[in-house]
Amino acid sequence: MSRTIELADGRKVIRSDGETYQEMLDKETNPVPDALRESTDTFLGSENIPTDRYLSREFHDKEVEHMWNRTWQAVCRETEIGRPGDFFTYDIARYSIVVTRTESGAIKGYHNACLHRGRALRSVESGTAREFKCPFHGFRWSLEGDFLGAPCQWDFPHIKEEEFSLPEVLVDTWGGWVFINMDLQAESLQSYMGILPQHFERWTPENTFKALHIEKVIECNWKLAWEAFIESYHTVATHPQIMTYLGDSNSQYDIWGDNVSRTISPMGVVSPHLEDIPPNQTVNEWLHHAMALPEDETLEVPEGMSAREYLADFYFKMFGEQYGVDVGAFSTQSEIMDSILYSLFPNFAPWAGFQPNLTYRMKPYGDRHDMCTMEIIFLMRYPEDQPRPDDVPVQRLDKDQLFSEAEGMEGGLGKVFDQDFSNLKMVQKGLHNLRTGEVVLANYQEVRIRHFHQTLSKYIDD
Numbered sequence: 001m002s003r004t005i006e007l008a009d010g011r012k013v014i015r016s017d018g019e020t021y022q023e024m025l026d027k028e029t030n031p032v033p034d035a036l037r038e039s040t041d042t043f044l045g046s047e048n049i050p051t052d053r054y055l056s057r058e059f060h061d062k063e064v065e066h067m068w069n070r071t072w073q074a075v076c077r078e079t080e081i082g083r084p085g086d087f088f089t090y091d092i093a094r095y096s097i098v099v100t101r102t103e104s105g106a107i108k109g110y111h112n113a114c115l116h117r118g119r120a121l122r123s124v125e126s127g128t129a130r131e132f133k134c135p136f137h138g139f140r141w142s143l144e145g146d147f148l149g150a151p152c153q154w155d156f157p158h159i160k161e162e163e164f165s166l167p168e169v170l171v172d173t174w175g176g177w178v179f180i181n182m183d184l185q186a187e188s189l190q191s192y193m194g195i196l197p198q199h200f201e202r203w204t205p206e207n208t209f210k211a212l213h214i215e216k217v218i219e220c221n222w223k224l225a226w227e228a229f230i231e232s233y234h235t236v237a238t239h240p241q242i243m244t245y246l247g248d249s250n251s252q253y254d255i256w257g258d259n260v261s262r263t264i265s266p267m268g269v270v271s272p273h274l275e276d277i278p279p280n281q282t283v284n285e286w287l288h289h290a291m292a293l294p295e296d297e298t299l300e301v302p303e304g305m306s307a308r309e310y311l312a313d314f315y316f317k318m319f320g321e322q323y324g325v326d327v328g329a330f331s332t333q334s335e336i337m338d339s340i341l342y343s344l345f346p347n348f349a350p351w352a353g354f355q356p357n358l359t360y361r362m363k364p365y366g367d368r369h370d371m372c373t374m375e376i377i378f379l380m381r382y383p384e385d386q387p388r389p390d391d392v393p394v395q396r397l398d399k400d401q402l403f404s405e406a407e408g409m410e411g412g413l414g415k416v417f418d419q420d421f422s423n424l425k426m427v428q429k430g431l432h433n434l435r436t437g438e439v440v441l442a443n444y445q446e447v448r449i450r451h452f453h454q455t456l457s458k459y460i461d462d
Helices: 021-025 057-066 189-193 196-203 222-228 279-290 307-323 333-337 412-431 447-460
Strands: 002-006 012-016 073-077 086-092 095-101 107-111 126-128 147-149 168-174 177-181 209-218 252-256 260-265 339-344 348-350 357-364 372-380 395-397
Touching (some): 057 447, 107 168, 189 196, 196 339, 222 372, 222 447, 279 412
Parallel strands (some): 209 395
Antiparallel strands (some): 002 012, 073 177, 086 126, 168 177, 209 372
């Protein structure tokens, strides 16, 4: 079912039957932040997407040559390189970048190659070292990138030390994340991120620690994995078990500029695809799936109270005790419960709100166009009067392992991700047999996918 609604600018658009997300916000008792009140409702056309964007090695090579080396990408958390000498290696397609904390406390990034004969200077993902020393012939550079010398340096009279520094990349930080850009002429990170930093000021992602980090190999092009997580339209077929507490078709989709988009999917409400689901069912199925509440334990929603109100009170109390602060005094139901997923082109997707915040990142698997890795990172808050917990190491899953096999993901959420991944290998396979050679997209619920490809084209066609 659908209905026609009129926007503030007078435009009439077709939307799913049931409440809009903005109508749900109207029921909030606490003031709703301006960031959630924004609703762009942009139409980007109805053109199809060629399948060679996912299947072609040539298109992959264009991404490597024209996009990956010109965009801002998240590398690691600032706390993962917190001390002088700490480093982190970021590999994307055939590129490899090392970020390190210098003696002065600044963060710098370098191309991961010895200027002698090209051997990678860092062979591991992370660690601590007081200098860069090539394991092949022993050429050395300081953390600041200055050339320190080499064995038998008398044999290199043609090297000018002052011109033999490690080539740098742009480095900046936001929200506790370290970002790099290989294009030294690129716009600033602040400009590139558009409205995103302003929207997240309230949620302070810098005041979190990495509580869970899982990376899984997937047998599909990286864009297919990315697209699966920037729309909620797939819920009705892929995740039917969560429809009793997720308003999939009530989701709001927004885009800003070239680089930022967002999906907000309300929780604690019944999908418009279902009818006659009582509040008790919504509450208990949500808590059984999301919180691993024992199946034989049930909660009773008071008469006249909605499931969304009940769950919000539940989480206000739980997070208040966990964080040592009255969360319900300053946040809304939406901020404590809903899936508020932003994305920053090309591959960084942070959740917003005061709940444990997930962040997604997708990358090609090595330099392959037909495989990728997806990372799911949980950022958790902690009481302000307590020491900051250490970041956890990454758990790596191969292509045949289930996401629910990872430590910490054995419950309902892990199974939801397994359902997502079960589609992706089959999408990659099916695209080879799509005789039209084109993918068809919805105008609204898949607008973020269209927005993503339009931005990608600006790099590829440049």
